[in-house]
Amino acid sequence: MKAGYKLPEVTFHTRVRDDSIEGPNPFRWEDKTTSEYFAGKRVILFSLPGAFTPTCSTYQLPGFEKGCAAFREQGIDDIYCMSVNDSFVMNKWAADQGLENVKVIPDGSGEFTRRMGMLVRKDNLGFGLRSWRYAAIVNDGVIEAWFEEPGLCDNHGEDPYGISSPENLMKWLKGEKAEAVA
Template sequence: MKTGAKLPDVTFHTRVRDDSIDGPNPFRWEDKTTADYFAGKRVILFSLPGAFTPTCSTYQLPGFENNYEAFKAKGIDEIYCMSVNDSFVMNKWATDQGLKNVKVIPDGSGEFTRKMGMLVDKANLGFGMRSWRYAAIINDGVVEAWFEEPGLMDNCPEDPYGVSSPENLMKHLEEAQQPEMA
């Protein structure tokens, strides 16, 4: 569906650790752009409804984190997890999950998610506007492969998961490396 599409130009407002800052919160604001994350790299981007939620915290994020080296061996430079959560929440979730490899991208206002056509209302869960669950392989800012969960809609009564799983992306990468049969 979105294969071949160029990613939207967005500025993300992030908080980064700065050891020159004293006190209990040694972080500063740093704006990063779509190009900062995606230009000149082949990456996996996966987006999910919310940090600290069950499927995201139990399966999807740990699955990408635990298989980071296997993805690198398949030609992936970075793995990014995005959610319509602010930088404070995403950083805390990354710490809570013990992330060493996957990097989080806060889409606090949902601008990137909206421009990707993936912003949905999850008021039925008390979330408000959030991302539909999807994953993509991005090559230099262009969607190489797209993995969207079925049933995209506002206030979906289900939380489908499988198409955007790390296992499914790995299967895709392995099949893409198979020599063609004559």
């Protein structure tokens, strides 16, 4: 479906630590583009409905964090976790999860997610607009393999998880039978 598709070029508004800033919030704004994240690298991008949510915090994010070394052995340079959350939320979630390997990308306005065709309404959960759960292997900004959970629609009654799992992506990278949408 999306294999061969070039990622949309957007600007992400991030907050980065700056030790020259004193006080309890030593961060500054830094805009980063799609190209700055993805150019010249082979990465995993996975997107999920929300920081601090059960499946995302218990399985998906920790699974990619723990599997980072094995993914690097398969030729992956970086692993990015994206959500339609602002940088403050994503940074706090990353800190709470103790991330050392996975990098978070805040898509606060949902622009990247919308342009990927993955922005859905989650009003039934009180979330508003969020990302449908998916993952991709991205090579130099172009999708090499696409892993989308079934049932993409607004206000889905469930939160499917499995196709975008770290275990499924690892199977695909190893050439084993994995669920992917080419």
